[in-house]
Amino acid sequence: MCAPLDPFAPALSFAVQRGMCLALLGNRVSDMSCLMDTLAGHLPRLGGEILIDGQDRSMDTAGQRGIGLFSPRDHLFAHMTVRQNVAFPLGARGYDRSSIAARVNETLALTGLDGRAEHAPQALEPQEAWRARLARLLVFAPPVLLLDDPFAKLEPDDRSTLRQVLARLARAQNLTMLLATRDREDALLLGDRIGVLSGRTLLQTGRPVDLFDNPACAAVAADFGDANTLTGRVGAVEDDVARVHLANGCVVEARAAEGLAPDMLCTLCIRPDRIATLFPSGRATADPEEGTLPASLVALHHMGDHIRLRFRLGDGQEILVRRPPAQSLTGLEPGRPAQLAWPPVHAVAFPFRGEMS
Template structure:
């Protein structure tokens, strides 16, 4: 295998059950890296990982681990370790025995298994818990033990199915940091399936946005934020506002859009955008400038968007403002906390504006053939 070959190469993978237009998944993961699959439905994320691991049938597609096709192999022969809440520790075994179990099942000698278990106990911080049973562990130590049970046999690929879902926020942060340290120290290769964007941002070298069973876009976080492939990526990953409008004209990469409120604004034009067609204009909350004029909000310059402040919340690291447009659509804005809040109360007229390059107009999905 070439040193530049991917550790996991997924080509046209289709997950059961089949439908009329079941999407196929294609992605690669290089050795020592993590791809985070970010989705909203736990069942969809689990289905992808279970199909890769061999616990669900693979109706179509290829799964290659280190260049070897494994889709026809049994789960234990695929070179993948699956971390899932559906695989708890064995209650009747101690932590040490739980970690030793997969090694003994693979025929490793008692001495070799013991040495490997000692190494993983130290690596995961479980030295002092080795003789305890699962019922005596707190949630974080139980999590460490479940991870250690995978790490003992050093699978080429780790498949992590929403791994922090059962943890409280403090434990979630601690175990996320532990996993990040282990990944860097041991060169782990991981596919992380999560519903939490922070998990994806902190652990994923690249992030894939999963909607249902369709993989909308895979890329670095900066690409997903600044160059989303569609409005669903912009809203799901970038928390972008989505405003419905009609395209007045498109010239080069710039579009002028008349919103439902009647205001005319400009945005970058996504591929396939056409004049006089409906569109969805996406703009992130942190890319919107706000002005609170003393006169009527219609007194702004061309491109300004009249709005009314309806809610304001200080979130510590930013101020969250929610506005209502003339047609009833709402717009969320995030501003630095240093911005003065004096005199800002619900009902205050405002003007919203942005640089055209910071917004993207996408073809309205109902009009896409």
């Protein structure tokens, strides 16, 4: 599927392979819903192409495209039972009664609703109503599923359960899905590939490991990878490693992104789990070793699966660090001096674009 669609022009273009899920991770619900409605044929297409199995479906109506849209904006028909709701798309497409009955029974069993088939929507729990809306979509087996923020308004426990349900169905049915979500966990658990959006701009598409380890820009590193960002000036670039002079006077190293050159302002990005911490037994030294950052501990929280530490640098900037829970917390109190460091390969320096402060 490829769609440079105005007003998303000039270049929102992407492809979803058969049986795979591309998760678009964005921060503006209205833009993602507009894109989904345009792909489904509910909004006019002002440019670009929509290709399915190599055929251009851009001029087809919504019912002809073979695309199913799942959105929290769609509701079950209150005057119909669950079975009747699920059967509705088949009846509208002219299927005969025996085919409808067989397909509906199969889909109800697939989504775990065979015991609730004769209930009205008002009698369903939120999780059951979600399954019923999904069953109504799956029953006519569209080649492509568009999932527009599918878990919106659900409680955390229901969200976790239904995420697993969708992942199981995707594997069992070899579903081809385009998922639009604001939740990174949705994207990571369901997406074979992830596209990171900033407003209407597609910043990068790739496997999760690519986005974490090789972000295309500082915005992807910070928004997707939770990276700390520090502004500095490039002193030198040698063998793709940049020496960066930070505002607090320290010099650190990082991988040089494309286009980085000496004397250029840059944004250095380093993920919280890639930072090593050392707590000297005495006071912090006035002249720290090159490549390290003197800092003081601001706050410490045990999060169960990791320890979250927040440090303040000499110029007032703060850095977040995540360490394994096995690390000893003895003697760690706010105000404790520390040294922070990382191997150059674990940080990236990008040309400064003004996107970070």
